[in-house]
Amino acid sequence: MMVGMDPYDASFWMDFLRGMLKPVAALAVVLMAVALSFTQKLKLEGEIVYAIARAFLQLSIIGFVLQFIFTQKNAVWIILAYLFMVSVAGYTAGQRAKHVPRGKYIAGISILAGTAVTMLLLVVLNVFPFTPRYIIPVAGMMVGNAMTVTGVTMKKLREDVKVQKNLVETALALGATPRQATYQQVKRSLVIALSPVIDNAKTVGLISLPGAMTGLIMGGASPLEAIQLQIVVMNMLIGASTVSSISSTYLCWPAFFTKAYQLEYKVFATD
Known part of the structure; x- marks a missing residue:
């Protein structure tokens, strides 16, 4: 101790x-x-x-x-804490998209993929040392944002496919793959989910001071040191959120279509 x-x-x-x-x-x-x-x-x-x-x-x-x-000196505790956050986030995002089959698993895997890749890059580039004091707070911020965008992406994608199922079925009948048939719906869901993260990056520091920056300043750090960390935070949030959101769309497709490339109507039967 x-x-x-x-x-x-x-x-x-x-x-x-x-x-x-x-x-x-x-x-x-x-x-x-x-x-x-x-x-x-x-x-x-x-x-x-x-x-x-x-x-x-x-x-x-x-x-x-x-x-x-x-x-603790053992890195296992870092990994366990990270996996716990991802599990809770996956469950929460899956609840938002509760009508997507295996939504909790899809959300969990997507959040894990986006945050793990981003975290690995930050550690390899020596932006953050692999210690609990750095990794756990940083992972928490990334997982939280990835949870939000993943839940919105999955929910919006299902809603759009349901509303525009006639267009999707027409495209499938003309020989399009599920990915081609739902390209516009996927694009729209990604734009809607990621727009708040991007808008936040555009206005950071102009409307409000973010939590990481505010915490450092209140803790006695200089504003210049605080903005350096905040820039890193904004970059990693955009990276993790984008990867997680896109991953969730790829994982949703098998649940939306049959093996014969037809819409799985039972997925869209409930509201």
């Missing part, structure tokens, strides 16, 4: 409790939101309290888990 980070040391818990004073004080703004929900009869008070309580619990647990992992 690191000095001052021993959970069996009383000073560790004293420092932890003192550090929690500010988060507890910040609950005042949550109470304000609850009060506004009540006065406006939105009936969101319960959800707000539940969301904050769950976030508090999850972040507290993950804080102790990361503290443990950061003190």
